[in-house]
Amino acid sequence: MPPDEVADAALLARLRAGDGAAYETLVRAESPKLLRVLRRILGSEDDARDALQEAFVTAFRALKDFDGRSRVSTWLYRVAINAGLMRLRRRRHLRECSVEDVLPAFLEDGHQRDPAAAWRPAPDEEVDRARLREVVRDKIAALPETYREPLLLYDIQGLDTAEVARALGLTVGAVKTRLHRARQALRALLNPAMSEVA
């Protein structure tokens, strides 16, 4: 086992044994990265802090069910991001979308049924970019968890498909399918805001 995996397994064992020092080490090591992404998701310092606390409490309670297939930090990242996005969804009364309803449709000859229009470029002005980031976060929050998680782990956290598969208990093929559908669904949800066609 590579050294970092050995260290991770040892950390997990100490956490499961209720080692307070190990828990504190984990909190201090992971909080900066997690709080940064929660600040980005929620845009509110109070909400971000609450979500971080909620994430650690959730993770601590779920330790016995964590199978150790992924790194502890990867698992914690999933817990935190989901806590943040669910808080966002509740706060903004967002409904979960049905991915199947927004995937592209095709005619019998294989052409797109609803031809894709060109998108306008992302805005230059920071205030408009900030508004667009809010829209994007809302749409990500609207994705079902089974599609959202591969997207977050691969496109945001930068894991490869094998690492995502291990973290989620899926085959690489299933990861690729869900990732692709998540991207397609997100594209469809963003299309009204981004399309050059009025």
Add this chain to the structure above:
Amino acid sequence: MLTCRELIDFLNEYVDGTLEAARRAEFERHVRLCRDCENYLASYRSTIDLCKEALDAPVPADVPEELVLAILAAREK
């Protein structure tokens, strides 16, 4: 020649650079000739970029000590 459906079904592999060369050439030939797929590809790539910017752009990473202590105290409850 690939259909639009065949291209879009495997677009993630093209964008992620995991298609083998001959298939990649087919994709690129189709995109050159099909405006709808050119638009779809561009918007698919933009979606990934927008997602990264929405969640991963730089913001402060400082963690107040009182927050760390509150998290540790919550574990004890």
